[in-house]
Amino acid sequence: MIIDRLYENVIKKGPVCVGLDTRLEYIPEYILNSTKSIEDKIFEFNKSIIDATIDVCSCYKLQIACYEALGIQGLLAYSKTLKYIKSLKGISIADVKRSDISSSAKMYAKAHFEGDFESDFITLNPYMGQDSITPYLEYVKNKNKGIFVLMKTSNEGSKDFQELKVDDEKLYVKVGEKITSWSSEYIGESGFSSIGAVVGGTHFDEMINIKNRFDNMFFLIPGYGAQGGSAKDISNLLGKNISGVVNSSRGIITAHKGKEEGVNFSEFSRKEVINMRGDILKWLK
Numbered sequence: 001m002i003i004d005r006l007y008e009n010v011i012k013k014g015p016v017c018v019g020l021d022t023r024l025e026y027i028p029e030y031i032l033n034s035t036k037s038i039e040d041k042i043f044e045f046n047k048s049i050i051d052a053t054i055d056v057c058s059c060y061k062l063q064i065a066c067y068e069a070l071g072i073q074g075l076l077a078y079s080k081t082l083k084y085i086k087s088l089k090g091i092s093i094a095d096v097k098r099s100d101i102s103s104s105a106k107m108y109a110k111a112h113f114e115g116d117f118e119s120d121f122i123t124l125n126p127y128m129g130q131d132s133i134t135p136y137l138e139y140v141k142n143k144n145k146g147i148f149v150l151m152k153t154s155n156e157g158s159k160d161f162q163e164l165k166v167d168d169e170k171l172y173v174k175v176g177e178k179i180t181s182w183s184s185e186y187i188g189e190s191g192f193s194s195i196g197a198v199v200g201g202t203h204f205d206e207m208i209n210i211k212n213r214f215d216n217m218f219f220l221i222p223g224y225g226a227q228g229g230s231a232k233d234i235s236n237l238l239g240k241n242i243s244g245v246v247n248s249s250r251g252i253i254t255a256h257k258g259k260e261e262g263v264n265f266s267e268f269s270r271k272e273v274i275n276m277r278g279d280i281l282k283w284l285k
């Protein structure tokens with residue numbers, strides 16, 4: 001199962017998930033000022049970061065908004081990057097946060113689990129309920145794919161709805177219970193399911209609460225670095241079983257900014273990943 005491959009990477013290479021939230025302003029001058037197309041500039045930037053980090057991270061998360069914002073060329077670079085990660089036997093998470101009625105969800109599933117935009121995992125918004133999730137489960141069951149469902153997001157406004165009380169429980173706990181019920185059929189040898197949850201690394205109390213309630217759940221944890229999430233706090237959610245991957249995007253892919261803008265720029269990303277991994281692992285001992 002895909003979750004077993006991901007967990008194997010976590011154990012062998014560490015829990016860092018490199019966020020490829022690529023924007024033109026992050027790309028070094030020597031690439032940006034070349035005569036290449038936008039597609040090739042973005043891909044060259046991503047490829048350099050992937051080559052420099054593949055042996056020290058567990059997976060890559062691509063924020064689709066960054067590529068959509070650049071139009072067709074951005075999406076071509078998105079596709080090329082996903083295919084490149086696959087060619088290296090790396091693991092990709094497409095952060096697409098989809099949610100729709102089941103007939104449209106079926107098309108989203110096909111779009112992101114097959115063809116030009118095929119990825120290993122995608123993120124889903126559970127707000128529309130069970131039938132909006134079901135179409136993706138066929139791919140989890142038959143095509144070795146995985147999903148991360150938004151449970152408690154990293155942003156300040158996540159409290160507006162996710163912390164509302166329902167039957168004396170916060171809504172995100174109810175979502176967690178649903179995720180647990182969906183995930184039970186897809187548990188791999190690692191003991192984790194290919195259906196996991198997105199939990200922001202920015203809310204200390206909620207991370208403790210979630211770990212206490214859902215110890216066997218596997219988490220995609222954004223919020224480290226640029227959003228202020230600390231390794232110490234996040235270690236409570238990972239726990240002794242290291243049940244998750246920790247994403248950092250801007251913190252890793254802009255590590256070269258203000259420093260060396262030359263061909264070795266991605267070495268700064270590599271250093272950042274290694275430092276981040278050490279920072280996290282020291283709290284798990």
Ligand SMILES: O=c1ccn([C@@H]2O[C@H](COP(=O)(O)O)[C@@H](O)[C@H]2O)c(=O)[nH]1
Pocket residue numbers: 019021063095152153154155198199200222223224225226227247248249250251
């Ligand atoms: O709760 C969430 C869910 C997703 N994200 C995404 O993760 C990255 C974070 O980027 P940084 O630069 O490390 O802040 C980005 O793609 C978000 O859309 C999140 O931050 N929080």
